[in-house]
Amino acid sequence: MEVRSRAPGKIILAGEHAVVHGSAAVAASIGLYTSVSVRLSSPNDNDDTLTLHLMDVGLEFSWPVGRIKEMLPDSVNNDASSPATCCEETTKLILTALKDFKIPDAKIGIASGVIAFLWLYTSILGNKAAKVIVSSELPLGAGLGSSAAFCVSLSGALLALSDSVQVDFDQEGWVSFGEKDQQLANRWAFEGEKIIHGKPSGIDNTVSTFGNMIKFKSGVLTCIKSNMTLKMLITNTKVGRNTKALVAGVSERKNRHPDAMTSVFTAVEFISNEFASIIQTTTCSDDEVVEKEQRIRELMEMNQGLLQCMGVSHASIETVLQTTCKYQLTSKLTGAGGGGCVLTLLPALLSATVIDKVIRELEQCGFQCLIAEIGGNGLECRFDGRS
Ligand SMILES: Nc1ncnc2c1ncn2[C@@H]1O[C@H](COP(=O)(O)OP(=O)(O)O)[C@@H](O)[C@H]1O
Ligand SMILES: C[C@@](O)(CCOP(=O)(O)O)CC(=O)O
Ligand SMILES: [Mg+2]
Structure with a gap:
């Protein structure tokens, strides 16, 4: 029996890091996905191993199922419905x-x-033999939430093969989970994110599971409905970094300067709330769009300044800021920072010629640019037949 699932990456429009410390943040899913395929072995396969093929890094792992039971005696007895x-x-x-x-x-x-x-496999499916393949359209470790998309798509595929969720596999093509099942997949994905991030806020797995645009604060999600088309250029500096280390670094800075850092996080909370309220207000005329974009630009600039206060900017990020500034465009880092990706607001009336020029200049610095669809579907599964 084979199930495929996919879950999107994300951009954080405002509030990364501060969200780990309880402030609000705003995020949106993007049209780049991590896909997982899980094929359970049948008795005819005569194969008693669990194999994991990570296509993006060219690595394959395989364990005899007996070894898994020895290695993880507790998780094989976990209940898939209780993360x-x-x-x-x-x-x-x-x-x-x-x-x-x-x-x-x-x-x-x-x-x-x-x-x-x-952890996710054995907790949800026990020690069954299977072949699992993971591949992604997202750059890994670049701030676009590949870790969350990995955990969400895995949880989705594994749960779809368990008795804990009800997916209508008679439907053709990609199928979304019902809300209760989405919540279960999200909670398992959060357990996976804890292993990768150390102390995640939960925003990445939540937006990857539910899709669209969300405001997130202390584990609570609010859906953002907007008629404003936000267009962002995403620049990958290609400077590698690790979210766990950056999140830990911010916590250490908070321990050294609790009052100053609490004020920084509070300022970010105001920025995220204002950001959410601007994009939620219905826009009618071009003038209104221009005015909103101006306010968003200022909020992005302030948020970037505060991220610098947290110690998570990087020389490569500053280069992107300076380059886009030459074209009167505003940018901020997205995700954990320390390299990774930077967002640049592309105003609705900006000419294609200017966009081409700024992309060319950024690419000359060795960066990689992309414009992704913002706010698409979250976790989806499909059934690829019985063997
Ligand atoms: N497609 C994938 N294949 C293997 N590991 C992945 C994949 N996607 C994410 N990961 C895991 O997530 C880590 C990157 O997560 P993180 O540092 O949080 O950056 P980000 O979430 O911004 O991409 C990788 O080092 C790896 O452990
Ligand atoms: C820095 C943080 O706010 C976002 C991290 O995102 P990413 O792993 O860099 O894509 C951490 C979190 O919210 O868990
Ligand atoms: Mg991550």
């Missing part, structure tokens, strides 16, 4: 077992993804 947290001891145990695979140093960040996979 559970992977304890530190289990993480260390899996990490030790992963040494057999000799992951190259340059790809060592992948280990946390493999731990998240093993």
